[in-house]
Amino acid sequence: MIIAVDGPAGSGKSTISKLLAKELGLVYLDTGAMYRLFTLKMLKENISFSDSDKINELLENLNINIENDRFYLDEKDVSEEIRKSEVSENVSEVSAIKEVREEMINLQRKFSSSKDVILDGRDIGTVVFPNADIKIFLVADPKERAERRYKEVIGKGGKASFQEIYESIVNRDRLDTVREISPLKKAEDGIEVDTTGKTIEEVKNMILSIYKTKSNIC
Ligand code: CDP
Numbered sequence: 001m002i003i004a005v006d007g008p009a010g011s012g013k014s015t016i017s018k019l020l021a022k023e024l025g026l027v028y029l030d031t032g033a034m035y036r037l038f039t040l041k042m043l044k045e046n047i048s049f050s051d052s053d054k055i056n057e058l059l060e061n062l063n064i065n066i067e068n069d070r071f072y073l074d075e076k077d078v079s080e081e082i083r084k085s086e087v088s089e090n091v092s093e094v095s096a097i098k099e100v101r102e103e104m105i106n107l108q109r110k111f112s113s114s115k116d117v118i119l120d121g122r123d124i125g126t127v128v129f130p131n132a133d134i135k136i137f138l139v140a141d142p143k144e145r146a147e148r149r150y151k152e153v154i155g156k157g158g159k160a161s162f163q164e165i166y167e168s169i170v171n172r173d174r175l176d177t178v179r180e181i182s183p184l185k186k187a188e189d190g191i192e193v194d195t196t197g198k199t200i201e202e203v204k205n206m207i208l209s210i211y212k213t214k215s216n217i218c
Contacts, residue, residue: 001026001116002131003211004124007138008173008184010145012195012203013120016138018069019204021118024211029111030066031121031128034104035095036082037064037073042094043086049093059103088168092175095122101181123182125190134214136207137186140195142170 003026005013014030021028041062047054065072071079081087094100108119108128119128125135140148146166153160176184186192191210195203 002112002129002133003118004129004132004135004187004190005118005120005138006122006125006136006184006186006190007120008140008142008145008176009169010149011138011140012148012200013138015200016203016207017118017120019200020207020211023204023208024116024118026116026118029108029117029119031104031108031119031124032091033066033071033082034064034107035091035100036087037071037078038062038100038104039087039091039094040078040082041073043090049090049097052099055097055099059099062103085164085168088172092172092179096175096179096181098181122176122184125187126185127182130187134211135187135190136210137190137192138195138203139192142166142173144196145169 001024003017003020003024005017005020007013014032017028017030020026038058041058041064042049042055045054045058047058049055063074065075069079070077071082073082095104105128108124111117112119112129121128125132125137143166146162146169149165149169150160150162153165173184193203193206193210198206
């Protein structure tokens, strides 16, 4: 069983995917976090985004790990660091690099082999698993997505500006949509779920009912 959950920044992919994973007994993979981990590594090593040789070298020696909802780079827990604005501001540029995508997709397919999985990202239903059993495309009004992110940061005791978060989300969506390789888009057979004005519980139930309908058909 492979469930693909794609959609723009802040559409609720990871929250919903985690809940569905629990409810349906699936293993969850946050593919966005993988691109964030690699972006952090690039920033730490101060590597230019156009230096293919260095990028390939980094990819060959990459040491990333995801365990119990914590994210590790070179054995160090960087779960908070990968969500910081410096990473968010650069991740779309890094994830548009061909070699980076190829390696991440390899890792995602390897991780998912012989497991029942739910993955969230931008290209899961279109490129990583075009034969996924269920493909969900989560969308929501950009202001509401920014509002959710803002509340998340404030809720964790951090500081944030709504306007900055809003602009960063809109900018990231634009870069993710216009890029040449694996752009953010709904798969032809994807099911769009609009989460604007909906609670997490409502969205979860909408997807569960899609799952039940699909399971009865198969
Ligand atoms: O959680 P949020 O929606 O902010 O983003 P994320 O899922 O953590 O993804 C961060 C970035 O990684 C995205 O803006 C994309 O540029 C990139 N990404 C991607 O290119 N392909 C994926 N499958 C997942 C993420």
